[in-house]
Amino acid sequence: MQLSNFLGAASAFALAFGFATNNAVAAGAPAGTVINNTADVSYTVGTVTTTASSNLVTVTVVEMINVNVTAQTPNFTVSPGDTAQVSNYRIDNTGNGPETFRLVLDNAITSDQFDPVAATPAIYLDSGTSGTVGAFDSSDIVYVPGGNDPVLAPDAFAIVFVVNDIPGTALDGQLGVSRLTADSRTGTGPAGTTFAGQGEGINGAVDAVIGVSTGTDSADTTYLIAGVTVTANKTQAVLDTWSGSRPVPGARINYTIAVNATGTGTATNVVFTDNIPANTTYVPGSLALDSVAVTDAVDLPDDGDYAPASGPTPARVRVPLGSLNTAAGTRTITFSVVIN
């Protein structure tokens, strides 16, 4: 009996984002908006009623700088040596004025066990127009710090892709963190920090004030080295021709093999193969997977088969199981032989 499998990274991550799920907090009144207020009064003197207005009071809305960075695929399972692992980030301008953001990638986070290796180049901007919008493809644009920093209108967002390689030396169960930071080019600092005249209002320059985000935000993608172990447990039941359980010629042996995966990863292309024991003969049509018959012939849809002995190669049964992980549970293979 043998099991072959390939350790596979669960790289089919879901692209669960989009314009419809834009939950960004509205940025509020646009920077530069002039708010007017005039009060009115009416009163009576004698029999004459008069109305009057107050002076006009104006309040100009200053720019508040706020940014929010979200990792859209914050957790990845990978295998050692995997290359070009793409994580998606979303940069939201949650301020009330247009703002330019500088992007910085940091893979040397001390709280993890290995450092992902930034690909060259490592940061791409979603083209937004060509290719698949919101997904990494060849139409996306290499990010150049200071060259094509994203410029975002209030409430607008940019999708950014970070490409990392996984070192071959990383071990099962280890975590590696990759951090993307977006800094406002106007400035960063404690909330309330004012940059006089450096805000961009709808009617020209206004003051810019740092909001609660401190003008910078970052988000992490954590890579988990996912190990997986596939085990098979074989049991047998002997049924002789007198309804007993003696292993005598003519007795039937029903084999049951339970196959399951343990660990955090997913094993792909798992194939179960078992040689028919010497001095026994396979019972035609007895092969089944999870109580569903698998035909002896090499055919679809079941994909499994029985092959008779060929020269030195013994007879065997074979059942491909596809991908296995802990969530998939136990796959049960059964077949029978008769003692010669």
Next chain:
Amino acid sequence: MIKGKSFFGLVAIAAASLGSPAFAQDKDPGCIVLKSVAEVEQTVVNAKGEKTTKLVPASTAVPGVEVIWTVTANNICKVPSEKVTINNAVPEHMTYVASSAMGPGSDITYSLDGKTFGTAEQLTVKVDGAQRQARADEYRHIRWVFKNSLQPGAQAFARFRAVLN
């Protein structure tokens, strides 16, 4: 006569400086001068390290800040004014702060549309065919009706707070 002329001249200058075209064009400036100011609270720490708040005039504001609007009505005539009523719309891009309207000696009512005024209990809105009481953040107009006459030289005072969206 000369005294009278100078009196009206002063008022005309005052009206022009207030920047209200309707007021400036009005040959009879009327008895009540209405003044509006916008202020924000500023926390100051005194020499003893104690924190106090004071109001400072605001010509700019960041979203989320609470602006305090104060309206004063001064009677500049020699006769009392009756039925003094101050109206102030909640400014655009701003949200009224619940229970913040005050005005000594006045009855305060609110309105969603500037036409129908009522107390907090009286104002309702219709949402999907069902009537419910209006929320304070839905008020768009505030009205102060002063119960007593405003005596010569006296001042009526109205205030509310609104948050910049």
